[in-house]
Amino acid sequence: MIHLSSACLLRVAHIQWQPRPDLFAVTVVCKATFALQPLESPLAPVQEVPHATDLFWGDAPQSSLRIAADLVPFKRHVDVLVVGHAHAPQGQPVTSLVARVAVGGMDKKIEVHGDRHWTHAGQLTEGMHFAHMPLRWERAACGLSAWNPVGVRPGGLPPNLQPVDIRLSNSADVVLPAGLGPIASSWPERTAKLHRHAATFRHEAWYERPLPEDIDGAYFNTAPLDQQIAELAPGERLLLEHLHPEYPQLITVLEEVTPMAVARRIDGREQDIRLRCDTLCIDADQGTCALVWRGSLILGSADEDVAVVVTASGRHSSEEDAEVVTLVPRAGGGATSGNILAQVPGPVRRDSGERADFVEVGVTLSPELISENAGLPFAAPVLPFSPQGEAGWTVFADPQAPCIAPPPAGASPDDGTGTMAAGLISEAVRPLPFQQSAAQPSPPAPAQVQATPTLPAPAEEHLSVALPPPLIAPLTTARGEPPRRQFPRPPPLLGSLVVTTAMESASAHDAQSEPPTARRAFETASPTPVTSPPTPAALDAPCRPHEPEVRTEDVPLDRHAVITAEIAEARAPRADVLRGHALDEPTWAAVDRRWRAALDKDGRATGRLRAAHDAAYVAAVERLRGPIGLPEYARIAVALERREANEALDALKIQRSALMPLMRLWTKKVAADGKLAAEASALLSRLRTVE
Numbered sequence: 001m002i003h004l005s006s007a008c009l010l011r012v013a014h015i016q017w018q019p020r021p022d023l024f025a026v027t028v029v030c031k032a033t034f035a036l037q038p039l040e041s042p043l044a045p046v047q048e049v050p051h052a053t054d055l056f057w058g059d060a061p062q063s064s065l066r067i068a069a070d071l072v073p074f075k076r077h078v079d080v081l082v083v084g085h086a087h088a089p090q091g092q093p094v095t096s097l098v099a100r101v102a103v104g105g106m107d108k109k110i111e112v113h114g115d116r117h118w119t120h121a122g123q124l125t126e127g128m129h130f131a132h133m134p135l136r137w138e139r140a141a142c143g144l145s146a147w148n149p150v151g152v153r154p155g156g157l158p159p160n161l162q163p164v165d166i167r168l169s170n171s172a173d174v175v176l177p178a179g180l181g182p183i184a185s186s187w188p189e190r191t192a193k194l195h196r197h198a199a200t201f202r203h204e205a206w207y208e209r210p211l212p213e214d215i216d217g218a219y220f221n222t223a224p225l226d227q228q229i230a231e232l233a234p235g236e237r238l239l240l241e242h243l244h245p246e247y248p249q250l251i252t253v254l255e256e257v258t259p260m261a262v263a264r265r266i267d268g269r270e271q272d273i274r275l276r277c278d279t280l281c282i283d284a285d286q287g288t289c290a291l292v293w294r295g296s297l298i299l300g301s302a303d304e305d306v307a308v309v310v311t312a313s314g315r316h317s318s319e320e321d322a323e324v325v326t327l328v329p330r331a332g333g334g335a336t337s338g339n340i341l342a343q344v345p346g347p348v349r350r351d352s353g354e355r356a357d358f359v360e361v362g363v364t365l366s367p368e369l370i371s372e373n374a375g376l377p378f379a380a381p382v383l384p385f386s387p388q389g390e391a392g393w394t395v396f397a398d399p400q401a402p403c404i405a406p407p408p409a410g411a412s413p414d415d416g417t418g419t420m421a422a423g424l425i426s427e428a429v430r431p432l433p434f435q436q437s438a439a440q441p442s443p444p445a446p447a448q449v450q451a452t453p454t455l456p457a458p459a460e461e462h463l464s465v466a467l468p469p470p471l472i473a474p475l476t477t478a479r480g481e482p483p484r485r486q487f488p489r490p491p492p493l494l495g496s497l498v499v500t501t502a503m504e505s506a507s508a509h510d511a512q513s514e515p516p517t518a519r520r521a522f523e524t525a526s527p528t529p530v531t532s533p534p535t536p537a538a539l540d541a542p543c544r545p546h547e548p549e550v551r552t553e554d555v556p557l558d559r560h561a562v563i564t565a566e567i568a569e570a571r572a573p574r575a576d577v578l579r580g581h582a583l584d585e586p587t588w589a590a591v592d593r594r595w596r597a598a599l600d601k602d603g604r605a606t607g608r609l610r611a612a613h614d615a616a617y618v619a620a621v622e623r624l625r626g627p628i629g630l631p632e633y634a635r636i637a638v639a640l641e642r643r644e645a646n647e648a649l650d651a652l653k654i655q656r657s658a659l660m661p662l663m664r665l666w667t668k669k670v671a672a673d674g675k676l677a678a679e680a681s682a683l684l685s686r687l688r689t690v691e
Contacts, residue, residue: 001305002026008312009043010259013050015071016302018210024299027073028273030259030310034289036244036282038667039660041252044288053204054184057136061186064137064150068182068222068281070292073211075278078104078232079223082180082243084284085132086112089248090674093129098164100241101180103280104229109164110178112242116158118171124158133160135284137183141175148177149187180243182222193219232277232291239641243284251640258313259293266305273297273308552590555583557609560595561616563588568657569624611668614661621658628654630676633666634683641688 006012011031019025035044050070057063066083086099100109114127133139139160142151152159155171161178162168168175183189185203193216194201201212221228240250261273279292299306555563559581566577578588595613602609622628632652636659639648649656670680 001303003305003307004028004310005308006030006310008259008310009047010257010310010312011047011049012310013052013071014308015073015207016299017073017207019073020213021210023210024302024304025073025296026299026306026308027071027294027296028261028275028308028310029070030261030275030293031070032257032259032291032293032312034254034291036240036247036250036252036287036289038247038250039252039664040255041238041289042255043257048288048290050292056184057138061184062150065182065184065222070279072220073206074217074294074296075221076216076218077221077223077228077230078277079182079221079279079281080104080106080227080229081182081223081279081281082135082284083182083281084243084286085134086242086284087245087248088131088242091131093131095127095129097242099135099180099243100239101227101243101282102237102239104232104236106227106229107239108180108226109241110180111162111164111166113158113160113162115160118158122170124168135161135180137177137179137181140177140179143177144174145188147188148179151177179224180227183224185219189224190219190222232280238289240282240284243282244287245285246287254289254291257291259310260312261295261308261310263297264307264309265300271297552587552594555581555591555595557595557598557613558616560591561613562620564592565617565620565658566624568655569621570655571624610664614665617661618658618665621654621662625653628652628662630666630680630683633662634680634687636663638684638687 002014002016004012004014013029013031014026015029016024016026029050031048031050033044033046033048034041051067052069052071054065054069055067057066068079068081080101080103082099082101086097088094088097094114096111096113098109099112100107102108112133114130114133116125116127118124137148138150138152140148140151141159141162142148142153152175154174158168158171159175159178162175163178166175185191191198194212195215197212197215201215202208218228234256235253238250238252238254240247242248244250259275261275263271263273265271273295275293275295277291277293279290281290281292282288283290297306297308563577563581563583566572566580567574572580575585578584583591599609599613618628632654635652636645636648636654639645640663645659646656649659654662670677
């Protein structure tokens with residue numbers, strides 16, 4: 001039996017199957033859901049569980065596929081999928097638009113039209129206005145040889161979805177299908193990959209019998225061919241146009257999260273399960289993006305006991321967020337019945353930091369779990385193991401599961417209890433799953449990296465120091481986070497233009513002056529007078545610790561931003577900048593640690609601290625180098641799209657450290673002002689045509 005648990009916020013599931021008659025394997029699936037936002041998209045507050053079965057529009061198998069199952073054995077390529085609707089800008093109805101998704105070398109556009117028809121004179125009417133258009137294959141053309149079985153046939157109404165830059169001359173024109181969603185297993189594009197097994201292969205029960213060795217492994221890929229890529233690199237930029245309910249154009253990078261899985265067999269041996277990211281699915285209605293990782297493990301027999309723990313590096317690797325997850329059959333359900341009861345952990349409430357109660361849901365088992373590994377039907381043969389046994393699966397959550405549970409607070413990684421938890425995972429830094437292609441063997445783990453000592457965190461009450469009321473709201477802290485392993489931070493993010501939601505104006509930040517206390521401390525400072533040598537008694541007196549002129553808690557957020565900007569601009573030596581603010585190096589280090597910790601925590605909550613910090617930072621930069629307006633912003637945005645941001649910043653004499661604050665601030669300004677948004681759109685269009 002497989003005992004699977006997640007020691008992180010990500011959802012996990014597994015399924016047991018047979019790569020061939022004499023071999024048994026288990027595939028582990030890990031799923032992360034991100035809230036799509038400009039520049040960087042963090043993990044969503046509610047994580048979506050892996051889908052056990054295919055879901056069709058209207059729950060009718062004869063219609064197009066709405067959501068593809070996550071529980072499949074493997075995927076040869078990385079699927080890039082978009083489901084939901086295409087959205088008109090700001091919800092204002094249009095007659096047509098171009099929807100676009102670009103990531104990892106894939107850049108696909110489709111035209112989206114309102115309902116049209118042919119007149120008696122054979123003329124094509126203009127499309128009706130629409131604000132949202134379903135991205136269903138029923139709205140696309142059927143294509144040659146019924147590539148899209150549910151599509152619009154020639155001779156009827158024109159399709160709503162079509163390839164870009166084509167002209168329809170009459171109703172008999174054959175239009176190629178254009179869509180962004182998943183392809184059903186019964187469609188010709190996929191059944192052709194089953195070869196001679198097409199007539200007998202049961203997709204909904206593929207795990208019940210050994211997989212045929214002569215099928216094309218790409219059968220389990222659900223994306224159209226032009227939406228399949230070789231791999232998804234870490235920090236890959238994602239661009240969406242008219243595929244988000246709020247942002248007509250969104251350029252972002254997903255928060256870096258690296259799941260890792262370790263299996264422990266009954267004899268105590270541990271084995272890493274290499275997880276490979278093979279699915280990126282964008283929900284254009286929810287404004288989310290899901291990544292799915294998959295990895296497989298060869299079993300010694302069908303009923304071998306194996307405990308698997310999934311952890312994740314990144315901001316959400318804390319053991320405090322652990323959740324035990326397991327799939328168990330319902331009473332009376334056999335191994336092949338697909339009748340499964342799942343306990344899904346509730347979401348973490350941001351107001352209290354507590355997790356909601358577990359919720360039981362029924363899950364109908366279906367395909368989806370495993371990635372390339374030795375011994376699979378498309379890899380080199382391996383030694384046979386025990387003969388056939390009962391198939392297994394699992395996707396679940398049981399806080400009382402005896403085999404795997406998070407360790408008690410303060411427990412050492414190996415406290416002798418035999419509990420499976422994050423402590424079982426090696427501290428060795430593993431390669432990102434994006435960097436491992438299906439054909440490559442898992443490289444050896446590098447030398448062990450010692451965790452960086454955690455600097456003392458500021459007292460909780462200090463995070464709510466008095467700040468200028470117009471700038472930020474009081475910081476609400478969710479809950480204390482335990483010390484966590486330190487992993488290398490991802491490289492600097494390069495995002496780009498996107499029209500974002502309105503937020504509070506930054507003008508108050510720009511106008512905010514330096515706190516009077518700091519100004520007085522600087523203005524009254526005078527050279528130390530020369531005095532006579534100290535007396536012997538003075539020399540014998542105990543040395544008192546140095547006390548800075550300004551205490552850590554006296555430096556508000558906007559002043560921290562100003563000092564950070566002045567240091568980055570390097571118009572004066574660092575020591576002179578600090579002296580100008582009545583600070584010394586130790587005090588500044590403490591101030592910087594305090595506010596960076598608060599900003600990092602706020603980035604996973606409201607984002608208001610970050611917005612206030614950005615406004616103050618950019619205002620300080622403008623005082624030093626002059627105003628930064630819409631033309632500069634547009635120029636940098638286009639440069640980001642072309643991966644020429646450094647050159648643009650150098651030409652504009654803007655320090656590279658100002659890139660992210662500047663882009664975040666201006667995207668919010670554009671979103672809050674309709675006139676400014678129109679000007680930005682026109683300016684960007686002109687700049688994009690210039691080489």
